Amino acid sequence: xxLFEPVSYSxxxxxxxxxxxxxxxxxxxxxxGFNCLRLSDDWQGADFxxxxxxxxxxxxxxxKGRLVIDKKxxxxxxxxxxxxxxxxxxxxxxxxxxxxxxxxxxxARGSNELWDTKGIRSWPQPPSWALDLIADYRI
Numbered sequence: 001x002x003l004f005e006p007v008s009y010s011x012x013x014x015x016x017x018x019x020x021x022x023x024x025x026x027x028x029x030x031x032x033g034f035n036c037l038r039l040s041d042d043w044q045g046a047d048f049x050x051x052x053x054x055x056x057x058x059x060x061x062x063x064k065g066r067l068v069i070d071k072k073x074x075x076x077x078x079x080x081x082x083x084x085x086x087x088x089x090x091x092x093x094x095x096x097x098x099x100x101x102x103x104x105x106x107x108a109r110g111s112n113e114l115w116d117t118k119g120i121r122s123w124p125q126p127p128s129w130a131l132d133l134i135a136d137y138r139i
Contacts, residue, residue, distance in 0.1 A: 021063050022048060025081045028088050028139045034059070045076045050090075061090060067126040067134075069097050069106075071119030084126055091137035099133040 012020060026036035026048070034050040043049075046060035062073065064082045073080075073093045081090045100106040106121065123130060 017065075018047070018063060021065075021081075021083065024083070025061070025063065025088055025090065026050075029090070032139060036061075045073050045078045050079075059090070062093075064122075066122050066124050067130055068120065068122040069093060069100065070121075084131070088139050089134050089137050090139055091134040096130075096133055100130075103129065103133075105129070 007020075009017065009020065022036070022038055026034075029036055029050050033053040035053070036048050036050050038048045039046060042062075044060055045062055047063045048061050050059040050061055052058070059079045060077060061079045061081050064080050066082055067084070067089075068080060068082070070093075074097065075094065078093045079090050080093050080096075081088065083089075097106070
């Protein structure tokens with residue numbers, strides 16, 4: 001058996017999948033001048049901080065397995081990172097939420113329209129209109 005055999009993502013447990021996804025996102029962000037620091041707990045809603053080499057840009061990033069919005073992230077300046085096919089997206093949560101409202105895909109921020117009982121809305125397979133909203137955040 002070779003030391004460097006690819007692993008099957010589906011064979012990993014949930015914690016291993018989160019570690020795997022962090023490494024994949026961090027590698028992509030490195031291409032854009034970011035150094036990623038993993039947090040031991042969700043600090044201000046973030047799984048990790050991405051620090052840009054400019055010394056001024058810091059992104060609080062939450063890893064997700066799909067496109068998502070969550071009421072608990074509103075107003076916290078959180079970015080959501082997820083993979084769709086071979087593409088990685090790191091998008092600003094509130095900007096995407098505002099785009100959904102503007103398109104009429106979701107009620108106003110304070111309404112309960114289209115939110116589940118926990119205040120979450122997610123798309124396992126993002127619709128094309130949603131991918132259009134976050135196209136500038138594909139890395």
